[in-house]
Amino acid sequence: MSTIKEITTEDEWRSHVAALPSSTLLIISFHAPWAAPCGQMATVLKTLATEYPANGETSWVSINAEELSDISETYDVTAVPYLVLQRNDQVLEAVSGSSAVKVRTAIETHTKNINGASASTNGVSASITGAEGVEKPADGEVEAETDPVKAKEELFKRLGELVKAAPVMLFMKGTPSAPQCGFSRQLVALLRERSVKYGFFNILADDEVRQGLKEYADWPTFPQLWVDGDLVGGLDIIKEELDNDPDFLKAHIVAKEGIAVA
Numbered sequence: 506m507s508t509i510k511e512i513t514t515e516d517e518w519r520s521h522v523a524a525l526p527s528s529t530l531l532i533i534s535f536h537a538p539w540a541a542p543c544g545q546m547a548t549v550l551k552t553l554a555t556e557y558p559a560n561g562e563t564s565w566v567s568i569n570a571e572e573l574s575d576i577s578e579t580y581d582v583t584a585v586p587y588l589v590l591q592r593n594d595q596v597l598e599a600v601s602g603s604s605a606v607k608v609r610t611a612i613e614t615h616t617k618n619i620n621g622a623s624a625s626t627n628g629v630s631a632s633i634t635g636a637e638g639v640e641k642p643a644d645g646e647v648e649a650e651t652d653p654v655k656a657k658e659e660l661f662k663r664l665g666e667l668v669k670a671a672p673v674m675l676f677m678k679g680t681p682s683a684p685q686c687g688f689s690r691q692l693v694a695l696l697r698e699r700s701v702k703y704g705f706f707n708i709l710a711d712d713e714v715r716q717g718l719k720e721y722a723d724w725p726t727f728p729q730l731w732v733d734g735d736l737v738g739g740l741d742i743i744k745e746e747l748d749n750d751p752d753f754l755k756a757h758i759v760a761k762e763g764i765a766v767a
């Protein structure tokens with residue numbers, strides 16, 4: 506049974522990598538303590554790690570992407586959770602976001618490559634929620650597909666978790682580095698100017714979230730800024746709030762811009 510080692514210093518990272526046999530698949534999980542999907546991903550990875558033992562074939566490490574920013578920069582980590590699979594210093598695959606299915610598939614694929622067969626013997630039905638989607642148990646999935654009421658319930662459950670994925674969540678068009686709409690661009694600039702740490706979700710990448718959130722929030726447009734699971738508003742409201750109380754996002758200010766929730 507394998508365990509996931511938390512790497513806390515760069516020295517520890519270097520010696521861990523240096524000690525690995527060239528055939529070992531290194532599975533690196535980047536996380537941030539404030540991003541809720543990372544907690545769910547940690548549970549998924551813990552389960553997977555018991556299936557893919559550290560017998561020289563796999564090695565599991567976990568890294569705080571903000572604390573060890575030099576390492577995250579090396580791997581271009583701009584969002585968490587973020588999983589990297591590498592062997593012999595070569596990155597084989599990276600999975601951004603909290604899809605348990607994608608993570609399992611990636612690990613199965615790259616263990617298969619050396620073993621000829623997957624190390625996995627049984628399926629884990631990890632149920633997680635995150636920006637990339639809710640992995641539902643098969644029964645619920647079938648029911649939700651056929652029953653619009655169930656489907657909406659599932660979507661709203663997902664949205665309920667998504668709006669709390671980080672203490673400050675920005676639902677925007679595009680990403681902070683490439684906003685796809687002027688309103689989103691302006692809101693990113695306001696948050697950046699104030700060094701507010703926030704998670705973001707690109708609603709252009711998921712029409713279900715784009716349309717569903719309008720109804721869930723009872724708010725017809727984007728950007729939407731959510732703080733501690735409550736909708737504050739769009740660009741105009743945030744501007745107004747900051748005019749009234751320039752400190753209203755103070756609790757969320759950090760030394761530098763945070764890493765996003767993917």
Ligand SMILES: N[C@@H](CCC(=O)N[C@@H](CS)C(=O)NCC(=O)O)C(=O)O
Binds near residue numbers: 686688715727
């Ligand atoms: N005055 C709004 C401007 C936002 C806005 O009008 N957004 C539009 C255009 S980007 C929108 O999201 N429309 C709905 C959609 O595209 O789904 C605010 O304060 O946020």
